[in-house]
Amino acid sequence: ELKVEQNPLFLSMQEGKNYTIYCNYSTTSDRLYWYRQDPGKSLESLFVLLSNGAVKQEGRLMASLDTKARLSTLHITAAVHDLSATYFCAVLGANTDKLIFGTGTRLQVFP
Amino acid sequence: EPEVTQTPSHQVTQMGQEVILRCVPISNHLYFYWYRQILGQKVEFLVSFYNNEISEKSEIFDDQFSVERPDGSNFTLKIRSTKLEDSAMYFCASSEGSTYGYTFGSGTRLTVV
Numbered sequence: 001e002l003k004v005e006q007n008p009l010f011l012s013m014q015e016g017k018n019y020t021i022y023c024n025y026s027t028t029s030d031r032l033y034w035y036r037q038d039p040g041k042s043l044e045s046l047f048v049l050l051s052n053g054a055v056k057q058e059g060r061l062m063a064s065l066d067t068k069a070r071l072s073t074l075h076i077t078a079a080v081h082d083l084s085a086t087y088f089c090a091v092l093g094a095n096t097d098k099l100i101f102g103t104g105t106r107l108q109v110f111p
Numbered sequence: 112e113p114e115v116t117q118t119p120s121h122q123v124t125q126m127g128q129e130v131i132l133r134c135v136p137i138s139n140h141l142y143f144y145w146y147r148q149i150l151g152q153k154v155e156f157l158v159s160f161y162n163n164e165i166s167e168k169s170e171i172f173d174d175q176f177s178v179e180r181p182d183g184s185n186f187t188l189k190i191r192s193t194k195l196e197d198s199a200m201y202f203c204a205s206s207e208g209s210t211y212g213y214t215f216g217s218g219t220r221l222t223v224v
Contacts, residue, residue: 031209033212033213035215041217041218042202042215042216042217042218043154043202043215044215045212045213045214045215048210048211048212050210088153088154090154092209096167097142097144097159097161097166097167098144098156098159098167098169099146099154099156099213100156101153101154101155102153103153104153
């Protein structure tokens, strides 16, 4: 059964600093998605990663996928307060139609 | 940008009552889903729906749950006899296919009292 783990669960970081969120998964997949969720709100799609070595960037966020290591990273560059939210990775297992979500990383950026 | 619309945004119901959560997926999407998120916890898959039938369901999606696409635009989740543990945020999602990603609605917060 596919399991998805994220770390850290909680991240408090100063504005201007860099950090990386990690997403590990347990079985083969080449479909991984990153979402952002603000408190009480929906899941906003950030990145769709579809193959080994995929790298995508949007503003201060960059996501990558290593299917051999079963690892995706979400890198934050020069954090700003507006990035404060919970970030989820979600993996689509092979031969299945369901996304398995990680536990989420709650990011808090302070001045 | 097209969006998935869910109604109501919040519903309070008594234990044992039936509830219907409604969703309008994006019009050209073919795949529809329900997920739920218990407060402060991770998002869990309930069911996927394609070509007017369930394509996959989780262990959570027992006989108390059903889904329907009654017309060309709506997609509903019915819980026949709600339990306290059904209290959660329920998200509808739709997709053109996994390559394109999944668009989630704004959610319905269900509170069972």
